[in-house]
Amino acid sequence: MKVKVSLFGLTDMLRFKNLAKNRLEAIENTKAEKLPEYPINDLAKYYHPYKQHLLIKDIREENETSKTFVLVPDAAEGTSKLAPFKAGSYISLYVDVHGEFISRAYAVSSSPEDAEKGIYEITVKRKEGGIVSGYLLDEAKIGDKLFSTEPGGFLTYDGLRDAKDVVAVAGGTGITPFVSMAKAISEGSEDFNLTILYGVKKESDIIYRAFLDGLKGKVKVVYVLEEGELPGAEKGLIDADLIRKYAPKGKAYSVFASGPNGLLDHMEKEVAKLGLPKKYFRLEHSPFTLEGDKNVYKMKVHVEGEVVEATARGDETVLAALERTHVVIRAKCHLGGCGYCRSRLLSGEIKTTKLSKVTDVDKDLHYFHPCCSYPVSDIEVEVYPY
Numbered sequence: 326m327k328v329k330v331s332l333f334g335l336t337d338m339l340r341f342k343n344l345a346k347n348r349l350e351a352i353e354n355t356k357a358e359k360l361p362e363y364p365i366n367d368l369a370k371y372y373h374p375y376k377q378h379l380l381i382k383d384i385r386e387e388n389e390t391s392k393t394f395v396l397v398p399d400a401a402e403g404t405s406k407l408a409p410f411k412a413g414s415y416i417s418l419y420v421d422v423h424g425e426f427i428s429r430a431y432a433v434s435s436s437p438e439d440a441e442k443g444i445y446e447i448t449v450k451r452k453e454g455g456i457v458s459g460y461l462l463d464e465a466k467i468g469d470k471l472f473s474t475e476p477g478g479f480l481t482y483d484g485l486r487d488a489k490d491v492v493a494v495a496g497g498t499g500i501t502p503f504v505s506m507a508k509a510i511s512e513g514s515e516d517f518n519l520t521i522l523y524g525v526k527k528e529s530d531i532i533y534r535a536f537l538d539g540l541k542g543k544v545k546v547v548y549v550l551e552e553g554e555l556p557g558a559e560k561g562l563i564d565a566d567l568i569r570k571y572a573p574k575g576k577a578y579s580v581f582a583s584g585p586n587g588l589l590d591h592m593e594k595e596v597a598k599l600g601l602p603k604k605y606f607r608l609e610h611s612p613f614t615l616e617g618d619k620n621v622y623k624m625k626v627h628v629e630g631e632v633v634e635a636t637a638r639g640d641e642t643v644l645a646a647l648e649r650t651h652v653v654i655r656a657k658c659h660l661g662g663c664g665y666c667r668s669r670l671l672s673g674e675i676k677t678t679k680l681s682k683v684t685d686v687d688k689d690l691h692y693f694h695p696c697c698s699y700p701v702s703d704i705e706v707e708v709y710p711y
């Protein structure tokens with residue numbers, strides 16, 4: 326018996342040794358044939374649509390720097406209903422900025438029930454120098470067409486993993502996933518107690534004010550202002566002491582955090598002081614930027630048998646360079662974690678942000694994630710169009 330186990334082990338080792346080579350051969354020898362249509366495919370497409378065509382149905386001004394966009398399915402382009410999602414999810418939205426489709430991830434602030442009625446809402450805040458936020462806030466209008474990926478993400482409540490009480494820490498438009506959770510709790514599709522600590526610089530930065538002020542029952546909101554006064558609000562920055570103050574006493578609780586990366590880095594340090602089990606702390610970063618060089622590199626793009634010659638700047642991601650070149654690829658998280666933008670580096674050098682995750686097999690085959698990779702030399706890439 327011992328000998329048999331060893332032999333199996335040896336065979337396994339040999340198989341793994343050649344895994345990358347065999348997989349590459351299998352991929353190269355596989356013909357691209359359309360799969361037959363089974364009824365279950367309709368359900369799969371509903372839950373995981375490849376692409377959702379959307380129309381802007383309404384635009385609401387939240388404050389001086391933010392607007393909420395109401396998005397509905399664009400039946401004329403083939404999308405008749407929207408994919409369902411768990412409160413706290415985000416979509417990657419593709420916006421046509423003067424003929425150039427640029428993708429950005431936005432948390433959905435509407436509820437899962439709204440999605441069943443054919444509505445997603447996202448809130449966009451002006452970012453200094455932001456191409457997409459600037460376009461959406463200044464130029465987008467009702468009736469404009471966009472498209473998106475399916476919703477997804479990790480900042481969602483899971484009754485098996487998370488405590489029944491959640492203290493949510495939000496900064497700026499990081500409130501939007503918690504607005505969706507609050508709506509889902511009010512509608513009964515989620516069942517947990519949510520205390521939101523909503524940090525803003527000043528009172529006028531609060532968005533969704535009327536909705537948040539009207540919440541009661543299982544959802545409580547505490548504003549935390551850096552400047553000025555507001556009855557019932559806390560002052561200063563959200564830290565471990567403030568979380569302790571509003572967390573349930575003598576009971577387990579989870580902490581969810583959403584907002585700018587600076588706030589999330591700060592929360593990682595503060596939450597460490599609380600001694601919570603790791604599973605009780607969840608956050609979702611915004612895309613990281615790397616300090617790139619000012620060089621303009623040559624970029625050769627292989628896309629569906631064609632070769633496009635373009636440029637890529639040292640201070641932009643390869644994804645941004647592709648989008649500038651009108652080569653649209655699938656991208657969802659923009660962080661290097663989902664693998665949607667997986668492409669191949671045929672030659673040249675790149676550097677990547679800290680959250681980029683590429684498997685060892687993919688590394689051997691020179692796959693990389695353009696969403697979080699910056700060129701440091703001329704590059705040649707193979708991409709898969711969306």
Ligand code: FES
Pocket residue numbers: 655656657658659660661662663664665666667694695696697
């Ligand atoms: S978009 Fe998720 S890895 Fe690039």
